[in-house]
Amino acid sequence: MYYYEKYDIVIMVLSFLFFSFVLFVLLRRRITSIIDPLVSNIIWCASGLALLTGYFFEKSVNLDGLTFFLSYIIYITGLYVFLGNPSRSISTLESGLNNKKNVVIFFVCIVLNILSRYEFILYAIENPSITHWFFYKFMQWQGRSFWQYILQIGARPFFIYYTFVLLKTKKEWRYYLISVLIINSVLDIIAGGRSSLLGLVEAYGYFIYYFKPLYSNKTVNNLNWYGISFLALSILNSVLVTSVYNSEVSLAESSMHMANRVLSAGDGLEMYLSNNAAVHIKTGIGEYIKAVFGIFIKQIIPIDTQSIGWKLYELEKGIISPISVGPNFILPLQVILIGKLFVIPYTILISFIVAFLRGNKISKKYISSQPLSFVLGLLTFQLVVDAEFFILQLCACLFIYFIFIYPIRKFTFNFDLPLFNWSVLK
Numbered sequence: 001m002y003y004y005e006k007y008d009i010v011i012m013v014l015s016f017l018f019f020s021f022v023l024f025v026l027l028r029r030r031i032t033s034i035i036d037p038l039v040s041n042i043i044w045c046a047s048g049l050a051l052l053t054g055y056f057f058e059k060s061v062n063l064d065g066l067t068f069f070l071s072y073i074i075y076i077t078g079l080y081v082f083l084g085n086p087s088r089s090i091s092t093l094e095s096g097l098n099n100k101k102n103v104v105i106f107f108v109c110i111v112l113n114i115l116s117r118y119e120f121i122l123y124a125i126e127n128p129s130i131t132h133w134f135f136y137k138f139m140q141w142q143g144r145s146f147w148q149y150i151l152q153i154g155a156r157p158f159f160i161y162y163t164f165v166l167l168k169t170k171k172e173w174r175y176y177l178i179s180v181l182i183i184n185s186v187l188d189i190i191a192g193g194r195s196s197l198l199g200l201v202e203a204y205g206y207f208i209y210y211f212k213p214l215y216s217n218k219t220v221n222n223l224n225w226y227g228i229s230f231l232a233l234s235i236l237n238s239v240l241v242t243s244v245y246n247s248e249v250s251l252a253e254s255s256m257h258m259a260n261r262v263l264s265a266g267d268g269l270e271m272y273l274s275n276n277a278a279v280h281i282k283t284g285i286g287e288y289i290k291a292v293f294g295i296f297i298k299q300i301i302p303i304d305t306q307s308i309g310w311k312l313y314e315l316e317k318g319i320i321s322p323i324s325v326g327p328n329f330i331l332p333l334q335v336i337l338i339g340k341l342f343v344i345p346y347t348i349l350i351s352f353i354v355a356f357l358r359g360n361k362i363s364k365k366y367i368s369s370q371p372l373s374f375v376l377g378l379l380t381f382q383l384v385v386d387a388e389f390f391i392l393q394l395c396a397c398l399f400i401y402f403i404f405i406y407p408i409r410k411f412t413f414n415f416d417l418p419l420f421n422w423s424v425l426k
Contacts, residue, residue: 007054012263016050023076030083032212033220035205035227038083038358040198041381045072048266048332055270064278067340068269068332071347075331075384078351084360090213096370097169097211105371105408106162112155112404113184119148120191133190154396157375158405159184160200164207168214198234201227206378210359268327271312272336281311281337288338291329292387296395307388308333328386354380369409372401 023042024031031038052069123136167177181200188196208215208223264270271277290297294305306324313326327333331350335343356363357380359373367373375397382390 007051007058011057012050012054015053016046016263019046019049026076026080027083030079030085032209033205033227034224035201035230036209037202037206037378037381038209039205040202041384043262044265044381044385045076047263048072048269048330050263051266051270055273059273062273063340064336065269065273067336067343068266068273071332071335071343074344074347075351078348079355082352082355082360083358084355085212088210088213088359088364093211093214093370097165097214099409101408102162102165102169105158105405106166108404108408109155109159109162110180112151112400113159116148116152116155117187117191119145120187130190136191150392150396150399153393154398154400155404157203157378157397158371158400160203161207161371161374161378164204168211195234198231201230201234203378207374210374210377266330266332268309268312268330268333271316271327272333275312275315277312277315278336280315281308283337283339285338288334291337292334292391294388295392308337329388330386331384334387350384354383357383369401369406371405371409375401 020043023045024039027038027042049069049072052065056065120133120136124133127133163177163181166173170177185197185200205227208220212220272281290305291308294307297305307326307329309326309329310321310324311326314321331347334350335346338346357376359377363373367376376394379390379393379397382393
């Protein structure tokens with residue numbers, strides 16, 4: 001049953017529109033364009049608040065529900081306080097854009113991106129039907145190479161960054177680079193990535209935010225109009241891919257499924273409240289650590305760990321699932337798992353970290369590497385959307401950066417025959 005069928009649709013839609021408007025007005029000076037990832041995060045918060053409002057009207061208000069609601073309010077307030085507009089100097093930005101090593105690193109990222117698709121290539125060869133390729137995402141749930149997954153989620157953000165950089169600086173390469181982006185997006189789509197285009201659009205939105213001093217107001221205003229078309233195309237892609245998942249589902253039904261997703265960003269909260277999960281799920285700092293770092297703990301210690309989303313899914317369905325499924329480990333669930341008493345300090349800390357990674361005066365002092373700071377900013381909202389996946393992405397990106405990208409940025413190798421000389425660039 002869809003959430004707009006489970007609760008009063010009028011109340012939920014009006015609540016969603018109200019919270020979206022209020023949050024957008026509150027944070028409007030921190031938003032660069034309509035495709036800025038902050039806009040998506042505002043909609044995500046409004047969705048969670050709307051679902052809670054629908055639940056409160058249908059059921060009742062309780063302490064856990066109020067804790068969830070309060071965590072959103074504190075988080076948005078924290079963003080308002082901690083977020084800052086781009087403060088990087090034009091000379092610094094241009095220096096990073098025109099770094100002579102960008103081309104070399106771009107090709108390294110292409111190779112890493114191709115290698116990250118090795119399992120999909122094998123799957124595609126074994127299943128020649130294109131329709132089957134869309135189910136690759138579900139096949140991964142049954143088991144995948146841990147290290148290839150790290151390569152996949154760690155290399156692509158840098159690949160996107162360096163592609164955008166060369167699009168900005170190498171005008172003569174524009175058509176080739178756009179072709180590379182299109183091919184990469186098509187591969188993501190046919191591998192079951194129904195949100196891949198939306199992710200690409202938001203990445204470009206963050207690129208505009210990051211390099212805002214280099215763009216005129218006219219360019220940004222034009223981008224807002226183009227952005228509407230980009231977002232519409234991304235939504236259409238999501239609907240089409242959803243319909244491919246089930247051939248018996250019509251496009252109209254796929255559209256309703258996507259509409260449900262807009263109103264169900266807080267589905268884990270509804271599961272928690274409806275099933276009285278406080279009685280069945282343990283909480284505390286230890287449980288929080290296992291939930292966030294479980295994927296790494298299992299690589300070292302043979303211990304069973306389950307994400308809270310997995311537990312909620314089993315509680316909701318009344319079954320034992322052999323694979324990890326269920327809602328994301330979103331911010332309100334993080335708060336309830338670590339303990340309701342931590343709702344204020346924990347949420348303030350999370351909002352500070354999100355703002356720090358997105359980029360403000362404080363982070364500029366501590367993260368000097370332009371590609372690394374960009375990628376961290378691109379990942380930052382994932383911390384509130386799914387803390388467990390954020391930690392995995394963060395570790396993967398740091399691994400790719402320090403193993404493959406940092407050495408190229410740091411060292412220059414001169415091959416002067418017959419002697420080999422190398423020098424370190426500081």
